[in-house]
Amino acid sequence: MDPNSQEVCGSSHSSASTKLLLYSYWQSPCSWRVWFALNLKEFERLNPLHYVPVLVDGDVVVGDSFAILLYLEEKYPQNALLPSDPKGSALNLQAASIVSSSIHPRHLMSLLEYIEEKAGPGVRLLWTENHMGKGFDGLEKLLKEFNGRYATGDEVYMADVFLAPQICIAIRRFNLDMSKFPTLSRIYEAYKVLPAFQASLPERQPDAIVQ
């Protein structure tokens, strides 16, 4: 893995001369979430360079994508990633947790390799379909009643920051059959045309290795 560090700075109408350093890895959904959020908060990239993801903000060093996202949200309130109402906020955190605790950890490469090694080839596919499917089922149920453009309404929030990379990876890397998840499929189409999301795509990262 060849990580990359990039400096970002706050744009003119956000916190003046804020400089952050993000260490990320182009393929990691954890890094991806943070890039997506930084784009939504209109931080612009300055110039590149490593681990994943780690944010350096002055003398504050924060690892872990969820912790980074909450830190960014608390420190840079522009383009809020959590709605102000408690219900909406809880909903977004719930969706984010489902991704970060129930789905993503279960398809880590190291884990899948272990399963393949111990239980044989082919099992790996069943494993990912099972766990990812369950997680997406949970998300579908959680979000079904919201008919907005994005996961929890018409604004992009924390849930979307977690969902977008996860859905993309499910499709690209694991060929997950999305026909069972109409809500997630619909909002994914909306993500695809968002500039903040497009700019965060793995293949657009400076450390991307395009095959």
Place this chain on the structure above:
Amino acid sequence: MAKNVGDSKLQEQPKLKLYSYWRSSCSWRVRIALNLKDFSKLSPLNYVPVLVDEDIVIADSFAILMYLEEKYHQNPLLPQDLHKRAINFQAANIVSSSIQPLQNLSVLKYIEEKVSSDEKFAWAQRHIGKGFAALEQLLKGFAGRYATGDEVFLVLSLSDILNADLFLAPQIHGAITRFKLDMTQFPLLSKLHEAYGELPAFQAAMPEKQPDRVEG
């Protein structure tokens, strides 16, 4: 099981219902938080963990804790300082994303079925060990200066129980009692474990004290 919890100190008597499972560390975190926020238990009932607050229904321990923190300001679960808050979130997430999902029942059953019971233990110990090593590293920079040989201390502040502790307490307890993890390599977490054991809010929330507890 579900518990009706209400605040005996406030006049308005918010009625919250917590649905939890005695053994689940996710449920356990929320029970501790409710104890810390002085919600007294009324009567029980199932599932894991789900909080019902009038028309708001929240599942997921982290979402529930953040909701409680925002709505009920007594005995805050997070410090004011942004950096310390970030460290709390980081520690909490090491537990909830790197450790807990890899040692929950369905995964362990799967490993046991596909490989063996011994492998199941080795698997759990390996992942918990990795997570604990990361936590030791993370917290050393913060808790370190409060640590002395004889002093009881908590994660990031001298006397406040914080969000990270809610995640750490059940995880460490589980690692020791269920997975027999050798804690000698984790001196900081060992100290924390002792400290947690002496706190009423933690003791009352322990799995073995829950009404839905099953023997064996």
